[in-house]
Amino acid sequence: MVRYLLLASVAVVLALKVYLLLFVMDFTLGLYGFFTSFVLFNILFFAYTKYKDPYFDAANIPISSKNMAEIPMFSIVVPVKNEEENIRNCVQSCINQSYPKKEIIIINDGSTDRTAEILDEMRREEKSKNNDKEQLRILHLSRSVGKKKAIEFASQISKGEIYAFMDSDCDMAYDAVERAARIFMSDPQLGALTSHGRVRGAHSGNVLEKFQDVYIDGSCRAIKAEESSFSSVTCCSGSLSFYKRAAVQHFIHEWAHDTFLGMDFKFCTDRRMTAYVLATRPGMDESSMNKSSLKGKNRDALLSRSAEGDIPILATGNDEVELLQKTTDPDREYDKRATPPRWNVKYSYSIKVNVGVPNTISALIQQQIRWKKSFIRSLSSTGGSYWCRPSYVAMLYYIQTAMKFIRPYLVLHALVILPLEGDLRSTILWVMGIMYTGMIYAVDFRLRNPGDKLWLYRPVFTFLTTFVYTWLLPVAAITIRNKSWR
Numbered sequence: 044m045v046r047y048l049l050l051a052s053v054a055v056v057l058a059l060k061v062y063l064l065l066f067v068m069d070f071t072l073g074l075y076g077f078f079t080s081f082v083l084f085n086i087l088f089f090a091y092t093k094y095k096d097p098y099f100d101a102a103n104i105p106i107s108s109k110n111m112a113e114i115p116m117f118s119i120v121v122p123v124k125n126e127e128e129n130i131r132n133c134v135q136s137c138i139n140q141s142y143p144k145k146e147i148i149i150i151n152d153g154s155t156d157r158t159a160e161i162l163d164e165m166r167r168e169e170k171s172k173n174n175d176k177e178q179l180r181i182l183h184l185s186r187s188v189g190k191k192k193a194i195e196f197a198s199q200i201s202k203g204e205i206y207a208f209m210d211s212d213c214d215m216a217y218d219a220v221e222r223a224a225r226i227f228m229s230d231p232q233l234g235a236l237t238s239h240g241r242v243r244g245a246h247s248g249n250v251l252e253k254f255q256d257v258y259i260d261g262s263c264r265a266i267k268a269e270e271s272s273f274s275s276v277t278c279c280s281g282s283l284s285f286y287k288r289a290a291v292q293h294f295i296h297e298w299a300h301d302t303f304l305g306m307d308f309k310f311c312t313d314r315r316m317t318a319y320v321l322a323t324r325p326g327m328d329e330s331s332m333n334k335s336s337l338k339g340k341n342r343d344a345l346l347s348r349s350a351e352g353d354i355p356i357l358a359t360g361n362d363e364v365e366l367l368q369k370t371t372d373p374d375r376e377y378d379k380r381a382t383p384p385r386w387n388v389k390y391s392y393s394i395k396v397n398v399g400v401p402n403t404i405s406a407l408i409q410q411q412i413r414w415k416k417s418f419i420r421s422l423s424s425t426g427g428s429y430w431c432r433p434s435y436v437a438m439l440y441y442i443q444t445a446m447k448f449i450r451p452y453l454v455l456h457a458l459v460i461l462p463l464e465g466d467l468r469s470t471i472l473w474v475m476g477i478m479y480t481g482m483i484y485a486v487d488f489r490l491r492n493p494g495d496k497l498w499l500y501r502p503v504f505t506f507l508t509t510f511v512y513t514w515l516l517p518v519a520a521i522t523i524r525n526k527s528w529r
Contacts, residue, residue, distance in 0.1 A: 045490055046091045049483060053084045056479065069461055069469040075453050076476050078442060083480060085439055086269045087487070093272035097236070098222050098393040101229035106221060108143055115227060117145040117220050117285075118203030122193035123162075123211035124152040129399055130161055136214035138169065138178065142221040148180045148197045153187035189309050195299035198292065206286045212399030213282045214243070219394050223285045226391060234290035234320040234386025236394075237279035239263045243397035245497065251407055254504040255400045257497050261484045264491065267390040273436040274387035275321060277425055281313045283396035286320065290386050294319040303420050309526045310413050314421035317388060322428035324385045385431065411512055415519030418447075450513045481505030 057080040064073030106114055119137045123130055137147045151159050162181050169178045182196060194208065205227055207220055219238065227233050240263055242248070245256035263280075270276045279286070291298075298316055301308045401407040426444065429437050457473050481502030489498040 045486070046087075049486060050084065050087055050091065053080060053087060053483065056080055056476075057084055060476075063472060067468070068472055069456075069466055072453065072457055072461070072469050072473050075446070075449065076473060078446060079476065079480065082439060082443055082446070083483065086265050087483070089272045089436075090265050090268040094268040095272075096392045097226045097230065097233075097271075097389050098391050101222075101225035104225045104228050106142065106224060111144055114144050115204040115224060116202055117142060117205050117207055117224065118197070118201035118288075119145055119147045119207040119209065119220065120150070120194060120197040120201065121148070121209050121211050122150045122152055122190045122197070123154065123158055124187055124190075125154045125156045125158060126211040127154075127157040127161060129212045130158050131165065132214050133209070133211050134162070134165055134179070136217070137209070139217050140215075140220045141218050142224055145220060146180065146202060147178065148182070148201060150193040150197050151181065151183045152190070152193045153184050159183055191299040191301070191309075191312055195295050198295045201288075204288050206288060206291070207283070208281065208286065209283045209396070210281050210399070213240075214397050215283050216395040219283065219396065222391065222394050226389070227285070227287065230387060230389075232325070232384060232387045233389060234287050234323075234325075235276070235279050235317060235388045236285040237267065237276055237388075237390050238283040238394035238396045239390070239392045240280060240282045240396050240398040242400050249402055250500070251404065252400055252402055253497055253500045254507065255407075257485075257488055257501045258504055258508075259398060259400075260492075261488055261501065263390065264392060265484070265487065268392070269439075270436060271388075271390040273433045274389055275429070275432040275436050276388045276390050277317060277321070277429070277440060278314045279317045279320075279388065282398045283394070284313070284317075286316070287386075289325065290320050290323065291316060294323075301420075304524065306524065306526070308420055310417045310420065312417070314417055315424055318421055318424035318428060320386050320388055321425065321432060322385075325383045408515065411515050412519050412522070415516045416523050418516075419520055419523060447516060450509075451517055454510065454513050477505055477509055478502055 057077070060073065060077045060080050064070065064077050067073075068076070119140070121133060121137065123133075126133070134147070134149060149162055151162060162183075166179050166181050172178075180200075182200075184193065184196070188196075198206070205223070207223065209215060215238070223236055223238075226236055240259045242252050242256035242259060245252050248256075267276050294316075298312075298319065301315060401410050422444070426441070429440050431437075457470050461467070461470050481504070484505070485498045485501035488501055489495070492498070
């Protein structure tokens with residue numbers, strides 16, 4: 044009932060903004076405010092009325108040791124660099140998964156702290172617990188090649204039909220893979236699936252961590268839910284997402300060696316990979332798959348070489364080398380007589396992951412700049428192909444994209460130009476609209492998390508995104524050639 048009241052409230056405000064636009068406010072500011080409420084109404088409408096967690100229809104699919112031949116193999120892949128404080132917790136969450144048919148591949152991307160030592164220690168512990176049966180695959184790279192190329196290494200040795208990609212500062216719920224498996228088994232057209240994130244330790248963390256927790260929770264349950272209701276999520280989060288091998292394997296090499304403005308582009312991992320899935324369909328571009336996948340003698344070259352030169356794998360045992368040499372890509376058969384629909388890309392609220400986030404202002408700003416660079420880079424892929432998704436959600440995507448680029452001018456217009464012209468009324472009404480939007484998201488958070496006082500941080504965070512994050516997009520555009528991580 045409260046959700047429908049929220050929708051009714053936004054609808055009333057939307058109608059009020061039409062009146063303000065025509066008779067009260069500065070036209071430019073009023074038009075932007077109208078589209079803000081229009082997008083908000085649509086996000087909430089589809090998230091509340093059309094979105095259905097795909098796990099609900101898949102929860103009863105049997106998974107046990109008795110039907111191992113019928114369930115898909117999962118390859119859990121974690122690239123890591125200098126995460127000595129988080130890596131044990133991350134890897135342990137992979138080991139603890141309730142799903143029985145899985146392999147775990149950790150790629151140590153040239154860490155210079157104790158990460159390698161901790162990984163080797165965990166590997167020995169797991170072998171001891173399982174009577175020398177291998178549960179954990181670890182590959183140490185002699186120097187850093189970046190997250191994307193590290194994932195490419197793992198993709199060439201993996202056996203799974205489905206990838207689970209997780210960032211090394213995250214940890215997933217014990218049943219995350221099992222729930223994902225049921226969803227993939229219930230939907231043969233599913234190409235990618237993303238999870239619901241919350242910030243690890245947010246309630247005991249500082250103000251920045253609390254801000255990010257309410258934002259991540261809301262962006263998942265509102266924005267991703269809205270897009271998922273059209274099976275067209277625009278970004279499967281790096282914190283934890285699942286990809287069908289058949290949907291991405293033929294693109295991984297191209298994705299890992301992505302270039303932009305004539306240079307290697309280190310960022311744009313999540314949006315770019317999601318864009319590949321959104322643009323394709325089962326059986327599409329098999330010739331490209333054969334060109335991009337490394338096979339035979341080219342696969343063996345991964346033992347000592349990458350696009351950046353010699354990068355020997357400092358193996359922790361001969362088993363990794365044997366795995367590299369013997370693994371072959373699973374054969375895939377497609378019905379070429381018919382053109383299947385495009386891959387579904389969905390979000391599940393039931394699959395939980397704890398996310399590590401920046402806890403200082405400088406680290407947060409740098410993270411947001413990286414994400415903005417990724418957003419800019421993905422415009423040619425997501426923006427260039429999203430028109431082929433359902434038309435209404437595509438329209439909403441293009442409106443939101445345009446608004447992000449217009450927002451810096453709108454903020455300047457509202458805070459500087461209009462007050463200098465003596466139009467404080469328009470500025471005040473615009474600021475009230477920002478507070479209203481923040482309160483709507485705060486109430487939504489409070490409904491889903493009874494008793495959680497973090498909802499109070501959401502309206503304040505809305506001001507932070509408006510008056511600070513807005514300026515990071517032009518900064519990202521100006522510095523897009525800068526590939527430094529920090």
